[in-house]
Amino acid sequence: MTLQRSIEILADLIAFETVSADSNLEIIGYLTDKLGALGARCIETRDETGAKANVFATLGPDMPGGILLSGHTDVVPVADQDWTTDPFQMTERDGKLFGRGTCDMKGFIATALAFAETLDPDQLVQPLHFAFTYDEETGCIGARNLVNDLSERGIVPDIAIIGEPTEMRVVDGHKGCFEYTTRFVGLEGHSSAPEDGVNAAEYAARYIGKLLELRHILKSRAPAGSRFEPPWSTVNVGRISGGVAHNVIAGKAEVAWEVRPVQSSDAELVSKTMSDYAQHSLLPEMQAVFADASIIQDTVAEVEGLEPMDENAARDLVAELTGANGTGVVAFATEAGLFQQLGVHAIVCGPGSITQAHKADEYVEIEQLDLCCRMLNRLGRRLTA
Numbered sequence: 001m002t003l004q005r006s007i008e009i010l011a012d013l014i015a016f017e018t019v020s021a022d023s024n025l026e027i028i029g030y031l032t033d034k035l036g037a038l039g040a041r042c043i044e045t046r047d048e049t050g051a052k053a054n055v056f057a058t059l060g061p062d063m064p065g066g067i068l069l070s071g072h073t074d075v076v077p078v079a080d081q082d083w084t085t086d087p088f089q090m091t092e093r094d095g096k097l098f099g100r101g102t103c104d105m106k107g108f109i110a111t112a113l114a115f116a117e118t119l120d121p122d123q124l125v126q127p128l129h130f131a132f133t134y135d136e137e138t139g140c141i142g143a144r145n146l147v148n149d150l151s152e153r154g155i156v157p158d159i160a161i162i163g164e165p166t167e168m169r170v171v172d173g174h175k176g177c178f179e180y181t182t183r184f185v186g187l188e189g190h191s192s193a194p195e196d197g198v199n200a201a202e203y204a205a206r207y208i209g210k211l212l213e214l215r216h217i218l219k220s221r222a223p224a225g226s227r228f229e230p231p232w233s234t235v236n237v238g239r240i241s242g243g244v245a246h247n248v249i250a251g252k253a254e255v256a257w258e259v260r261p262v263q264s265s266d267a268e269l270v271s272k273t274m275s276d277y278a279q280h281s282l283l284p285e286m287q288a289v290f291a292d293a294s295i296i297q298d299t300v301a302e303v304e305g306l307e308p309m310d311e312n313a314a315r316d317l318v319a320e321l322t323g324a325n326g327t328g329v330v331a332f333a334t335e336a337g338l339f340q341q342l343g344v345h346a347i348v349c350g351p352g353s354i355t356q357a358h359k360a361d362e363y364v365e366i367e368q369l370d371l372c373c374r375m376l377n378r379l380g381r382r383l384t385a
Contacts, residue, residue, distance in 0.1 A: 003370045010110035014090040014099035020074040020137045023051040027073050031055055031132050034113055039121045045149045052134040054146040059121045059128045066127030068157040071109040072136030075101040081360040096363040103352025103364040108163025115376040123384045129157050139301030143335035147342050159314040160339040163350030168371045171348040172315045173329035175260040176305030178267050181298045187290040188251035197249035198290045201242040203282050204253035210277050211235050214270055227329045233266035235259050304337035314345040321378045
């Protein structure tokens with residue numbers, strides 16, 4: 001595989017304006033056509049609207065296991081960002097490639113596709129899979145759909161390499177990200193008679209108090225030897241809103257909050273504790289005064305973490321391919337945890353730096369793409385040995 005071919009494909013990918021709010025069908029069509037022409041067996045899964053799609057493609061023998069290269073096709077918006085180049089036209093300058101998605105994460109997808117073009121499927125000794133998803137940026141929605149479909153089909157790769165930007169370092173762990181908005185509906189009234197109403201803001205405050213209690217409990221549950229910083233699962237209240245005036249009992253309130261678990265059991269603890277508290281403690285009090293009072297929780301995102309494992313074939317393979325002497329953990333979430341839940345050994349390793357993602361003049365260094373090409377070329381030699 002040549003570096004130049006990866007750059008050519010990346011230019012094509014950047015031209016697709018795959019902001020998460022919009023359809024990604026054009027880029028999925030491009031990827032499917034390219035892989036299909038190489039002899040890949042392609043499976044497409046769509047969301048309920050039909051406007052978003054994943055593609056899962058396989059080269060090589062039809063047998064269990066194999067290695068998966070995975071990336072998301074969606075990008076974050078460019079609105080209100082001060083770009084000095086056209087974000088959807090790749091620009092090369094000073095050894096860097098500028099454009100929305102160059103590092104997050106179309107650079108990896110481009111190298112994966114260029115890599116596929118170099119392979120003879122008949123020479124592969126095990127399956128090589130490709131997974132390209134939608135709506136990672138809004139909660140790994142496409143990957144969750146894909147993983148469910150793979151589970152139903154009985155397709156479980158042995159190893160998954162998720163090419164998020166890590167500067168080609170091997171990452172074998174990241175926290176999860178579970179985001180919720182909890183809405184309280186009470187009964188408005190005059191503030192001079194608070195007992196005649198149901199103050200949604202007050203119940204929201206009590207709900208927050210319970211979340212803060214859990215924050216302290218989670219600290220005591222930090223796994224021994226945790227490599228995360230901080231080493232425990234965290235809770236954050238990001239936004240509180242409600243009420244209309246000083247002298248009106250608040251009829252509505254909202255709490256936007258999240259938990260970033262280092263282990264799945266912590267996410268389960270927080271979910272059950274808060275659900276029980278809302279439904280069995282707060283809500284009965286509210287409905288005793290106003291029968292139509294309610295507490296409604298909206299799930300914004302539930303992204304499983306990638307838990308570091310003592311035995312991880314993906315970590316060992318990619319460390320060998322890259323020459324890495326160690327592994328790390330990162331603060332940002334990826335789709336890797338979803339594949340781990342499927343039973344796949346997963347790691348995160350890809351070109352570019354996360355510090356360049358989501359901002360104006362996003363870029364990936366050409367040197368980073370070259371390192372990714374080298375890793376995949378070494379993988380190709382193993383797959384055809």
